[in-house]
Amino acid sequence: MTVVVVKIAAPTALALVSGSPSPSASASGLTSTAPSPSPSASPAPGILPTTPAAAPGFDKTRYSLDDPTSLWVVVNKQRAIAGAADFVPPNLEAIPAEMKNPFGQSLRTDTVDALAAMFAADKTEAGTTLIAQSGYRSYSTQVSSYQYYVNQDGVAGADQTSARPGFSEHQTGLAIDILDTTSGCTTDYPCFGKSTSGQWLAANAYRFGFILRYPADKTAVTGYEYEPWHFRYVGTALATEMHAKGVETLEEFFGLPAAPGYAG
Numbered sequence: 001m002t003v004v005v006v007k008i009a010a011p012t013a014l015a016l017v018s019g020s021p022s023p024s025a026s027a028s029g030l031t032s033t034a035p036s037p038s039p040s041a042s043p044a045p046g047i048l049p050t051t052p053a054a055a056p057g058f059d060k061t062r063y064s065l066d067d068p069t070s071l072w073v074v075v076n077k078q079r080a081i082a083g084a085a086d087f088v089p090p091n092l093e094a095i096p097a098e099m100k101n102p103f104g105q106s107l108r109t110d111t112v113d114a115l116a117a118m119f120a121a122d123k124t125e126a127g128t129t130l131i132a133q134s135g136y137r138s139y140s141t142q143v144s145s146y147q148y149y150v151n152q153d154g155v156a157g158a159d160q161t162s163a164r165p166g167f168s169e170h171q172t173g174l175a176i177d178i179l180d181t182t183s184g185c186t187t188d189y190p191c192f193g194k195s196t197s198g199q200w201l202a203a204n205a206y207r208f209g210f211i212l213r214y215p216a217d218k219t220a221v222t223g224y225e226y227e228p229w230h231f232r233y234v235g236t237a238l239a240t241e242m243h244a245k246g247v248e249t250l251e252e253f254f255g256l257p258a259a260p261g262y263a264g
Contacts, residue, residue, distance in 0.1 A: 058241050065254060068172055071110075071235050074250045075169045076259035077159075077223040084166030085139050089173035095132045100181065105135035108173040111233040115176060118201075118208040126200035133187065133229065134177035137170040160225050164262065169213065174233045176210075185229075190216075193228030205231055206239040215248045221258045222249055 063072040068081045069090055081087055091109040095101040099119050107115065119130045137145065142165045149158035169175035177187055183195035192198040193216070202212055210233050216226035234242075234250070247253045 058237075060254060065256070071174070071233075072238060072250075072254075073172060073174075074254065074256060075167060075172060076251065077163075077167055077262045078257060078259040080166045081168075081171055084171065087139070087171065089136065089171070092136060092173055095135060100129060100131040102131065103134070105132050105176075106173070107135045107176060108233075110235075111174055111176070114209045114233055114236075118205065118210065121204065121208070122197065122200055125204070126196050128183075128195075128197040128200070129181040130197060130201075131179045131181060132176060133179045134170065135175070136173040137168060139165055139171060142166075142168045142171060159223075159262070161227075167262070169230075169232055175213065176231055176233070177227075177229045178231055179229055187227070187229050190226050190228055193226065198228045201231065202228065206243040207236070209233050209236040209239045211239050211242060211250075212248070213250075218249050220260050221251050223259045223261060 064070040065072055065074045066079075066082065067073060068075075068083070068087050073081075075081055089108055092106045093109045093112045094104065094106045095112055095115065099116060106112075115132065119132075122128060122130050142163065146158060146162045146164055149162040152158075153161070163169070178197075178201065179185060179187070179192060180195065180197035183192060183197060185192035185195055185198070193202070201210075205212060210231040212228065213230050213232040214222050214224040214227040216228075219225055232250075238253075242248070242253055245253070250256070251258060
């Protein structure tokens with residue numbers, strides 16, 4: 001199924017919807033019969049005419065990029081979570097079972113709300129049923145997860161597909177791995193990106209505040225292979241701004257160094 005998305009650029013950093021000006025008479029082929037307005041009076045001596053203020057640009061400093069509780073925190077192979085061994089994100093909430101949460105995953109409350117809206121829209125627009133495959137992972141869980149891949153693929157192989165403990169977005173409670181009930185795809189292969197669900201998410205996730213965190217052509221920037229299932233919640237303001245600007249990664253949008261590998 002092909003979904004056509006109309007992109008509306010937001011006029012400010014936080015507003016997502018703007019009114020459209022009415023068509024002019026000339027644009028609609030109509031000729032106005034109203035008399036021409038009289039010339040404006042000149043301002044009194046010593047008084048300058050007022051000039052409308054320009055619309056403010058997107059404020060990239062609105063939220064911290066370092067605080068692990070921040071909506072915009074950037075976590076990658078060069079940017080570990082501060083105090084990772086003991087960090088637990090605030091306001092964790094279980095993803096409702098009706099949203100297809102087979103492993104009892106949780107996320108931050110704001111992320112769960114946005115995820116619910118996105119799952120519902122996918123059902124209506126794409127006709128598929130999404131699965132919340134993996135959400136928040138504690139530091140200790142990431143230790144086990146990373147070691148599994150090391151045992152299977154060695155350190156070099158594991159570093160391409162799994163974050164080392166303390167460097168995982170999943171620990172922030174803002175990242176979610178999404179699959180569906182129909183494609184048969186898993187998180188071991190990139191086939192989800194070609195599925196109806198994967199294509200719909202890639203095109204529409206920004207509407208709900210999510211970005212595809214590890215795009216296919218950005219491994220040199222993010223340090224990870226293409227993961228069409230891994231989405232990160234950043235809020236609708238930032239997600240929409242990135243979509244409008246055509247910028248795919250947080251590193252590029254905020255002018256941060258690429259993170260192809262770990263420092264140590």
